[in-house]
Amino acid sequence: MKKKNLLLTAIAILSASIGIVWAADHIDAPGVANTSSDITDFYAFQSPENSDNMVFVVNTQGLLDPTASATAAFDENVMIQVNIDNTGDNVEDLVIQAVFNDGKMSVYGPAKPSVTGKTGKVETDATVTTANISKYGSAATIGNKNGIKVFAGPRDDPFFFDLVAYQNVLAGTASGFNNPGSDTFAGTNVMAVVVEVPKSMLGSAATLNTWAVTKRKV
Amino acid sequence: MKNIFRASALLLLAVSALFASCKKDDDSNPFKDNTYQQEDQMGRPAINTVFVTTADKDDFNTTIPSAMGSKYASKFQTQLMALNAGYTTNALGMDAATFSGALATDVLNVATDKKTTFFDGTNVLTGRALADDVISVELLLIFGGPDGTANPALTDDHVDANDVPFLSTFPYLAAAH
Numbered sequence: 001m002k003k004k005n006l007l008l009t010a011i012a013i014l015s016a017s018i019g020i021v022w023a024a025d026h027i028d029a030p031g032v033a034n035t036s037s038d039i040t041d042f043y044a045f046q047s048p049e050n051s052d053n054m055v056f057v058v059n060t061q062g063l064l065d066p067t068a069s070a071t072a073a074f075d076e077n078v079m080i081q082v083n084i085d086n087t088g089d090n091v092e093d094l095v096i097q098a099v100f101n102d103g104k105m106s107v108y109g110p111a112k113p114s115v116t117g118k119t120g121k122v123e124t125d126a127t128v129t130t131a132n133i134s135k136y137g138s139a140a141t142i143g144n145k146n147g148i149k150v151f152a153g154p155r156d157d158p159f160f161f162d163l164v165a166y167q168n169v170l171a172g173t174a175s176g177f178n179n180p181g182s183d184t185f186a187g188t189n190v191m192a193v194v195v196e197v198p199k200s201m202l203g204s205a206a207t208l209n210t211w212a213v214t215k216r217k218v
Numbered sequence: 219m220k221n222i223f224r225a226s227a228l229l230l231l232a233v234s235a236l237f238a239s240c241k242k243d244d245d246s247n248p249f250k251d252n253t254y255q256q257e258d259q260m261g262r263p264a265i266n267t268v269f270v271t272t273a274d275k276d277d278f279n280t281t282i283p284s285a286m287g288s289k290y291a292s293k294f295q296t297q298l299m300a301l302n303a304g305y306t307t308n309a310l311g312m313d314a315a316t317f318s319g320a321l322a323t324d325v326l327n328v329a330t331d332k333k334t335t336f337f338d339g340t341n342v343l344t345g346r347a348l349a350d351d352v353i354s355v356e357l358l359l360i361f362g363g364p365d366g367t368a369n370p371a372l373t374d375d376h377v378d379a380n381d382v383p384f385l386s387t388f389p390y391l392a393a394a395h
Contacts, residue, residue: 176371
């Protein structure tokens with residue numbers, strides 16, 4: 001049982017009392033809330049460093065305070081996967097798969113998946129880019145191969161929102177937001193996976209449909 | 219003869235060691251041949267949390283995007299009207315059915331040939347960058363009415379940026395607190 005932090009507990013109590021939590025995707029569903037497979041956020045954007053590259057960020061295990069962050073870990077039985085549809089049918093044509101073992105992250109792909117949908121396999125014949133998982137309080141360790149960069153480790157949660165004010169609105173104890181608001185996610189961390197790939201590896205579509213999933217070994 | 223025998227034996231040993239190590243490498247990939255089952259899923263921010271009822275949340279997380287539209291569009295519309303009973307259209311000109319239908323297939327659209335942003339006043343849903351104020355965009359589209367001026371107390375949480383600056387270089391997210 002991982003150490004829980006006060007904020008998480010407070011939000012859990014609050015959500016239990018009013019029945020809804022609105023964060024980005026933090027603790028979004030009963031089956032994944034507070035587990036190692038809970039995605040908090042997904043980002044996809046052109047690299048600020050190189051306009052020929054695309055960056056994908058999948059954050060998991062949200063609302064970690066500094067104490068919890070020091071001991072937080074990726075689950076070796078959970079795969080974090082970015083799905084990319086470049087044909088417009090909302091079925092993944094390419095996958096980027098991050099898996100964890102012995103202090104190291106291995107990122108397979110982008111590769112055509114041998115199976116799509118809810119089940120999955122690690123495409124172990126695909127290109128693999130590895131990095132040591134960065135430790136809390138240490139500099140980021142970055143893996144770099146074939147123009148692909150990868151990172152895994154605790155990071156500041158980039159999400160910002162006055163969740164408490166919104167909950168007060170839903171609970172009927174406030175009629176609107178405050179100005180200025182208060183960022184409920186300030187000072188909290190996530191377990192982050194960041195992958196930067198050349199756009200040329202993603203096909204030639206002008207628009208991609210992308211989504212992040214977590215899959216557990218069965 | 220003895221030397222030849224010894225050399226052959228060594229070669230045989232070396233070859234079998236090579237095979238053994240190849241085999242070992244293959245077998246030691248801890249991920250090979252594992253089967254995985256999906257648990258969580260996310261495209262656009264806050265979709266499951268806002269538009270999916272408690273009873274459906276786990277199901278939504280394991281419904282593939284190509285099956286989401288037909289299964290969830292009308293449920294999303296019900297949730298939208300529960301949040302804002304006065305909803306007519308939003309700043310994108312979408313009525314309740316159109317907006318709900320667009321959101322129900324929960325994938326994040328990303329442009330490969332222009333600026334990537336959730337919304338910057340010009341580009342709409344061409345990606346999601348770290349600094350994008352996605353919640354205020356969604357609040358505006360849910361509560362703001364056709365010109366964004368309705369329900370002004372509900373259309374902006376007045377948290378417009380992250381608590382710490384992002385990095386200009388990989389991995390872009392700020393160091394942990």
